[in-house]
Each structure stands twice: as C-alpha cells, then as structure tokens.
Amino acid sequence: MLDCAIIGGGPAGLTAGLYTTRGGLENVTMFEKGMPGGQITMSSEIENYPGVTGHITGMDLMIPWPEQCQRFGLKHEMSEVSRVSRREDGIFLVQKSDGSVDEATSVIVCTGSTPKRAGFAGEDTFFGRGVSTCATCDGFFYKGKEVAVIGGGDTALEEALYLAKICSKVYLIHRRDTFRSAPNTIARVKETANIELVLNATPQEVVGDKMGVNGIHVKLQDGTVRQIDVPGIFVFVGNNVNNQVLIQEDGSFLCEMTPWGEVKVDLSMKTSVPGLYAAGDMRAEAPKQVVCAAGDGAVAALQAIAYVDGHH
Numbered sequence: 001m002l003d004c005a006i007i008g009g010g011p012a013g014l015t016a017g018l019y020t021t022r023g024g025l026e027n028v029t030m031f032e033k034g035m036p037g038g039q040i041t042m043s044s045e046i047e048n049y050p051g052v053t054g055h056i057t058g059m060d061l062m063i064p065w066p067e068q069c070q071r072f073g074l075k076h077e078m079s080e081v082s083r084v085s086r087r088e089d090g091i092f093l094v095q096k097s098d099g100s101v102d103e104a105t106s107v108i109v110c111t112g113s114t115p116k117r118a119g120f121a122g123e124d125t126f127f128g129r130g131v132s133t134c135a136t137c138d139g140f141f142y143k144g145k146e147v148a149v150i151g152g153g154d155t156a157l158e159e160a161l162y163l164a165k166i167c168s169k170v171y172l173i174h175r176r177d178t179f180r181s182a183p184n185t186i187a188r189v190k191e192t193a194n195i196e197l198v199l200n201a202t203p204q205e206v207v208g209d210k211m212g213v214n215g216i217h218v219k220l221q222d223g224t225v226r227q228i229d230v231p232g233i234f235v236f237v238g239n240n241v242n243n244q245v246l247i248q249e250d251g252s253f254l255c256e257m258t259p260w261g262e263v264k265v266d267l268s269m270k271t272s273v274p275g276l277y278a279a280g281d282m283r284a285e286a287p288k289q290v291v292c293a294a295g296d297g298a299v300a301a302l303q304a305i306a307y308v309d310g311h312h
C-alpha cells in the first residue's frame with residue numbers, strides 16, 4: 001500500500017514528491033508516463049523562475065529535480081495511469097495502462113494541461129520561435145514591440161489586455177465579430193487604445209525565417225488576405241485539461257470539476273474527495289507557471305502528510 005501516489009512528474013508532481021518524502025512519508029511513488037520534467041522541458045528559455053539568472057532552457061531547469069527527490073526516497077515509476085478511483089473503505093486504486101493496479105492512502109494528481117493549437121500553416125514550425133501559448137512566459141520578450149493574439153474567448157481577451165501593458169500594440173485576431181468573453185472584459189479590450197481588433201479574420205499562415213516570425217497572413221471576410229507584420233503571435237484557442245485519469249467507469253469524474261474540466265480545489269489543494277489533491281496546471285484558476293505548479297505541489301504534499309498521519 002502506498003502512503004501517497006503522485007500522478008504526473010512535472011514541476012507540481014516532482015515538488016509534491018520532494019515534500020512528501022522529505023516530510024516523512026515512506027512509501028511514495030510518482031507515476032510519470034514519459035521523462036520527468038513536464039511541459040517546461042519544451043521551452044528554449046525560462047527567465048521567470050525565481051533565483052535563476054542567465055540563459056537556461058526549461059530542460060536545464062528541470063534536470064536536477066528528480067535526483068533531488070530520489071535522495072529523500074521518492075520512487076519513480078515510468079507508467080501511464082489510466083484511472084484513479086476510490087473504494088468504499090477510502091483506499092484509492094491507481095490503475096495503469098498495462099492493467100496493473102496500486103493501492104494508495106492518498107493521491108496527488110498533477111497531470112497538467114495542454115493549450116490547443118489553431119491549426120494554421122507554420123504554427124508548429126514556429127512554435128517557441130515566435131509562436132507562443134503563454135503571455136506570462138513570453139510576453140516580456142516582445143516588450144515595446146507589436147504582437148498578434150489569436151482567439152475570441154476569455155483567455156485571448158484577458159491575455160491581450162496583459163500584453164497591451166508590455167507591448168506597443170496588440171492585434172487581436174478573431175474569426176468572428178462577436179466574442180465569447182465576459183462583457184466587462186470585452187469593454188476593457190475595446191477601450192484599450194493599443195489593441196486593434198481584426199475581426200472576421202481567419203489566420204492562414206505564419207511567415208518568418210531562420211531568425212523567427214515576421215508576421216501572419218489572415219483571410220478577411222471579403223476574401224482578401226491581410227499581412228500583419230509582428231515578431232510574436234500568441235494563440236489562445238482553448239485548453240485541454242489532462243483530466244482523463246479522474247474519469248470513472250460510468251463517465252463521471254471522481255471529484256468536482258469546473259465546467260471547463262479543471263479540478264476544483266481549495267487553498268490547500270484539497271479536492272471534494274478526502275485524501276485526493278490536485279496541483280499545477282490542471283487545477284482551477286491555475287496561473288500556469290512553473291513556480292506556481294511547484295508551490296501547489298508543496299501545499300498538496302503537506303496536506304497529504306497530515307491526511308496519511310490521521311489514517312495510520
């Protein structure tokens with residue numbers, strides 16, 4: 001029986017592993033389907049992790065984390081978890097893709113989330129070289145420059161407002177002429193002098209060279225194509241939360257979720273189910289930053305230690 005099962009080995013899962021083991025839990029396994037480190041390992045530069053100066057990649061940042069956890073006894077199993085469920089006696093069952101099952105007193109789910117891609121030509125080629133899905137991460141690289149934002153939901157409009165404070169101009173490109181966003185957010189966008197709305201405009205192709213992005217071609221309603229010259233393109237067309245492990249046999253979720261599939265947690269990362277915690281990008285209102293995911297992991301771990309102590 002595991003004291004704690006940690007699902008996912010990104011910044012949230014690894015920090016949960018560090019704090020649970022160093023805090024005295026003896027039998028903790030982190031299940032990670034790939035290499036530990038999480039999605040930040042895809043980033044070519046991270047400059048907002050506190051205390052880290054100089055040019056480092058996301059991979060550089062994450063390389064020491066697993067070794068640090070292992071020093072305190074965290075076990076790492078390279079497995080994909082297919083489902084977490086809870087027996088009537090309160091014990092959690094961690095089912096894996098190979099069919100095997102582990103039992104655990106507590107579970108911390110840290111499986112992250114994945115921004116959707118819009119699907120226009122060059123989006124993947126230039127991802128990380130001018131195309132981004134994170135304004136907090138990459139907006140500063142375009143300080144004083146013009147950028148484009150794609151999308152017409154709450155995220156696109158809120159991130160356009162964030163970027164408008166850093167960048168000289170934001171082109172907000174949306175495929176319709178009405179937004180899905182909250183009315184007060186729409187009003188704030190319309191009142192912001194350096195946001196230009198480019199409506200009824202479908203992104204077609206990112207143009208650029210070896211140095212990165214130079215601009216984007218958008219098809220307008222009358223069939224003409226407009227070229228917008230920008231070095232940075234931010235895509236906010238929705239988000240896939242990696243919540244599949246919480247889906248039960250009958251299709252319901254193990255714990256309460258928001259309407260858009262994130263796990264509802266309180267300030268202690270407790271879910272609606274005792275002994276089950278969620279941390280990092282998959283939880284509601286996550287700022288989607290490494291430092292925040294790591295903080296969530298630590299908070300969840302401290303709660304799991306107290307929960308397990310109460311069950312021994």
Ligand code: FAD
Binds near residue numbers: 010012287
């Ligand atoms: P993730 O990092 O997504 O980790 C989740 C882990 O769970 C993954 O390793 C995955 O393989 C594993 N997993 C998922 N499902 C299963 C399963 N069923 N079984 C087993 N394992 C599973 N943040 C910053 O603070 N600064 C930046 O500059 C920055 N730049 C970024 C650049 C890019 C290109 C990207 C993609 C992200 C960037 N971020 C940045 C955001 C940051 O990476 C995330 O906020 C952070 O990684 C979230 O951590 P997490 O542990 O919640 O999830």
Ligand code: NAP
Binds near residue numbers: 117151238
């Ligand atoms: P969303 O509401 O699904 O909006 C996605 C936007 O991207 C839509 O405007 C959509 O256009 C556009 N889009 C989708 N695919 C596209 C493509 N291939 N090419 C071009 N445009 C494309 O996603 P979200 O903004 O990430 O929000 C997700 C959920 O979180 C929503 O329920 C939202 O309300 C919520 N949220 C709330 C807050 C808040 O309350 N403060 C903040 C952020 C998010 P169409 O409109 O034409 O479909």
